[in-house]
Amino acid sequence: MKKDSARDAVVQEARELLVAMEAALLQIEMEGPTRDSINAIFRAAHTIKGSAGLFAFDSIVQFTHQVEHVLDLVREERLPLNAHLMSLLLQCGDYIGELVDAIECNQEAEEPNAERRATLLAELAEVAQTATAPGEAVASEPVRTGLRPAGDALAEASAGQEVDAALQAAADYPYWHLSLQFNENVLRDGLDPLSFLYYLRSLGRIIAVLPVEGGLPEAGAMDAESCYLGVEICLASDSTRQTLEDVFEFVRDDSRIDILPPQSPLSAYAAVLQRLAREDAARLAGQWRSLALFSEAQWRSLGAATLEEAAAEVVPVAVPVTGARPRPLDERRAQEQKFIKIEVSKLDQLIDLVGELVIAGASARLIARRRKDSQFEEATQAIDGLMEQIRDAALTLRMVQINEVFQRFPRIVRDIARDLDKDIELTMTGSDTELDKSMVERLADPLMHIVRNAIDHGIEPAAERIAAGKPPKASLRLNAMHESGSVLVEVMDDGRGMDRARILEKAIAQGLAAPEAELSDAEIYRFVFEPGFSTAEQITELSGRGVGMDVVKRNIDALQGEVAIDTEPGRGTVVRIRLPLTLAIISGFQVVVGNAVFVIPLDMVVECIDMPPRQSGSHIVAVRGEPLPFVPLRELFDLPAREQGRARKSLVIVQYGQLRAGLLVDGLLGECQAVIKPLGRLFGKVKGLSGSTILGDGRVALILDIPHLVQHTQQQEQSSTAAYAERSVAAAP
Amino acid sequence: MPLTYSVQEDSLLLTVSGGLTIFQAAERKPELLHALSLPQTEVVLDLAGVDELDTAGIQLLLLLRRELVNAGRRLEIGACSPAVLAVLDLLQLHERLSPAVEAA
Numbered sequence: 001m002k003k004d005s006a007r008d009a010v011v012q013e014a015r016e017l018l019v020a021m022e023a024a025l026l027q028i029e030m031e032g033p034t035r036d037s038i039n040a041i042f043r044a045a046h047t048i049k050g051s052a053g054l055f056a057f058d059s060i061v062q063f064t065h066q067v068e069h070v071l072d073l074v075r076e077e078r079l080p081l082n083a084h085l086m087s088l089l090l091q092c093g094d095y096i097g098e099l100v101d102a103i104e105c106n107q108e109a110e111e112p113n114a115e116r117r118a119t120l121l122a123e124l125a126e127v128a129q130t131a132t133a134p135g136e137a138v139a140s141e142p143v144r145t146g147l148r149p150a151g152d153a154l155a156e157a158s159a160g161q162e163v164d165a166a167l168q169a170a171a172d173y174p175y176w177h178l179s180l181q182f183n184e185n186v187l188r189d190g191l192d193p194l195s196f197l198y199y200l201r202s203l204g205r206i207i208a209v210l211p212v213e214g215g216l217p218e219a220g221a222m223d224a225e226s227c228y229l230g231v232e233i234c235l236a237s238d239s240t241r242q243t244l245e246d247v248f249e250f251v252r253d254d255s256r257i258d259i260l261p262p263q264s265p266l267s268a269y270a271a272v273l274q275r276l277a278r279e280d281a282a283r284l285a286g287q288w289r290s291l292a293l294f295s296e297a298q299w300r301s302l303g304a305a306t307l308e309e310a311a312a313e314v315v316p317v318a319v320p321v322t323g324a325r326p327r328p329l330d331e332r333r334a335q336e337q338k339f340i341k342i343e344v345s346k347l348d349q350l351i352d353l354v355g356e357l358v359i360a361g362a363s364a365r366l367i368a369r370r371r372k373d374s375q376f377e378e379a380t381q382a383i384d385g386l387m388e389q390i391r392d393a394a395l396t397l398r399m400v401q402i403n404e405v406f407q408r409f410p411r412i413v414r415d416i417a418r419d420l421d422k423d424i425e426l427t428m429t430g431s432d433t434e435l436d437k438s439m440v441e442r443l444a445d446p447l448m449h450i451v452r453n454a455i456d457h458g459i460e461p462a463a464e465r466i467a468a469g470k471p472p473k474a475s476l477r478l479n480a481m482h483e484s485g486s487v488l489v490e491v492m493d494d495g496r497g498m499d500r501a502r503i504l505e506k507a508i509a510q511g512l513a514a515p516e517a518e519l520s521d522a523e524i525y526r527f528v529f530e531p532g533f534s535t536a537e538q539i540t541e542l543s544g545r546g547v548g549m550d551v552v553k554r555n556i557d558a559l560q561g562e563v564a565i566d567t568e569p570g571r572g573t574v575v576r577i578r579l580p581l582t583l584a585i586i587s588g589f590q591v592v593v594g595n596a597v598f599v600i601p602l603d604m605v606v607e608c609i610d611m612p613p614r615q616s617g618s619h620i621v622a623v624r625g626e627p628l629p630f631v632p633l634r635e636l637f638d639l640p641a642r643e644q645g646r647a648r649k650s651l652v653i654v655q656y657g658q659l660r661a662g663l664l665v666d667g668l669l670g671e672c673q674a675v676i677k678p679l680g681r682l683f684g685k686v687k688g689l690s691g692s693t694i695l696g697d698g699r700v701a702l703i704l705d706i707p708h709l710v711q712h713t714q715q716q717e718q719s720s721t722a723a724y725a726e727r728s729v730a731a732a733p
Numbered sequence: 734m735p736l737t738y739s740v741q742e743d744s745l746l747l748t749v750s751g752g753l754t755i756f757q758a759a760e761r762k763p764e765l766l767h768a769l770s771l772p773q774t775e776v777v778l779d780l781a782g783v784d785e786l787d788t789a790g791i792q793l794l795l796l797l798r799r800e801l802v803n804a805g806r807r808l809e810i811g812a813c814s815p816a817v818l819a820v821l822d823l824l825q826l827h828e829r830l831s832p833a834v835e836a837a
Contacts, residue, residue, distance in 0.1 A: 043791055187755045187789050189757070192755075194820060209823065213795045214798065216792065219800050224789060227792070229791065229792050
């Protein structure tokens, strides 16, 4: 169990790092290499290797090591980061991803694709061969002492070159470092240095202590009552420097008390090491390494590597052999203070419970109202308010940024564009738009299809673009935003657009449309989403086989969403996906039709008005001088009239996207919290309903599918003129 | 008797009891270092009877260890009292003074 959760952590971390690595590579491709981006790639590879090593996933470690080696050469400017190497690195990233997948499925013992691995390794080795010799890139060999293991010689040379500059820079060391060497008489004075340590424990957490014994004289010369020991302390504490200094107030005379605040310049730590006797310094270096207080490069700049190697010869037991292993855990611990990772199932459970609470709350409120007990009512109102907050808070927990999906696209677009030899600039906006986690996951596939289609069919080859007077570099834009209670995701390209006539022709040929039918543009473009519909002249590897867009539509429908196409021949295409914010709980507005209660998502309600006078038979009313189509719900659902003589009816005006419509209802009941329960299979196909909910009194209310109803009015509007004509013809004789 | 020597097979067992602090340090030092003149390679310290340990005591133990290691011999703490354990914990000296205990 424990091992498994650790495994998950490694897998997740590696995935995040791979994403970062890919993003950095693509950034380099767009903007040219920068020191930061190259370092970012190197760090990602290095950390993946480190945490894989922690769990002895040797396959990843060995592979990543080779990648790291090549990256190191790049970092030293001994290898040019050309297109070939970029592609190779991206492929290596993919392969590391496969290895990570294998770990996730507990199959790390098997190589996912030994052949591919061998090819990639061979290519890496080949690239590494072409590196220039260290001397050519490094102007002067840095002054370094000590042994260097052959394998790491290259890496060290790079670190060495940065030594001088690096020493001035702030170290990673996130804790206080206290370096103490006491006055010889401290013991005779009745003070025990141990008491300082005990006291420091009350000021913070002692991460590590290292007694320094280099001051101990020869056995014969040693006075048992003098203090020769020093102590190096790594302390995690929020105290101020003053507080820490005060600890040593009584021993300050003749004692050396060095207090280094967190992230002091590297040179300060180097000074600490230099002051110590060789053996102590080696121990301290080993301790720093095992605690991963410095980055590998910093640690090398300190000269700690040589010290530790030397120590390995002198005192084999003093140096922990585990190397940098605790590092990822340590880093993670620091992050945990800001974020905690929770299983999604736990969140779902919480939201289910909140849902039940909302239902139970509604029934309590109903009882309070019936009892006409004002105190009880007041209490339930207070609870209602809190419940609403809990609901919102619980739902935001599930919200994630759409960036989770968007971030895959730079790579995908790059690869497809390269395959098809098109030059495309991808821009992404609104990637911080939040929506429900389950939706983000299920949005990925449809979006991918749309983007592929746009690149494959929409965007023309460069030559054709130039001929059409467009810039050769095509633009593809992904955009996400919130709009009246839903999330709008747009994929825009500036390609050739869709050919209205061809689509119509094809639709008629396939029997989807009657040849004489007058269809609006939107209706014609909707045919694209029909199964088996494709107008592509040539089938490419990517799309054009007529599968895809219908799957897109099905997927989006399953999310209670909607997809529409807007296109202009020669100018480009926009595919708009509109999704509800959440699938779990909504604020609803209850209305009565006949004896049935319906719930309308409150976000979509614009206003409620008394039904204005209208022409009988027409489904359009004038609201403040504007025509508004409306749906008489009673007729739509074929409900019996509630009571006779009640003439006053209300119109609820709803908005979906840019469209508005009215819903004609018998009465308004007000706001409620609606926990959305799916409709049974029996009702799944009923148009105009999107779900059900349980009311406070236990009755079931149906949730209206506003997007569908609004569209319904649009279709009616178009056909109503025709219907009118027919009716007048029928009535004429 | 605060410090006794006994030979077990090929190792030397030093049993210390009472305090091991600045007050006893001058007295203990020659007694402890006497071990250096004995032939056994392995020296085991039994500190179970030590009820107090301070920096002076630690210093003596470190000195003894250093001298033994320099002579190619080994020091190991075989047993310790809670008081000793607390100090070893505080100074994170287990590994240095007693690698075998750490490994066990």
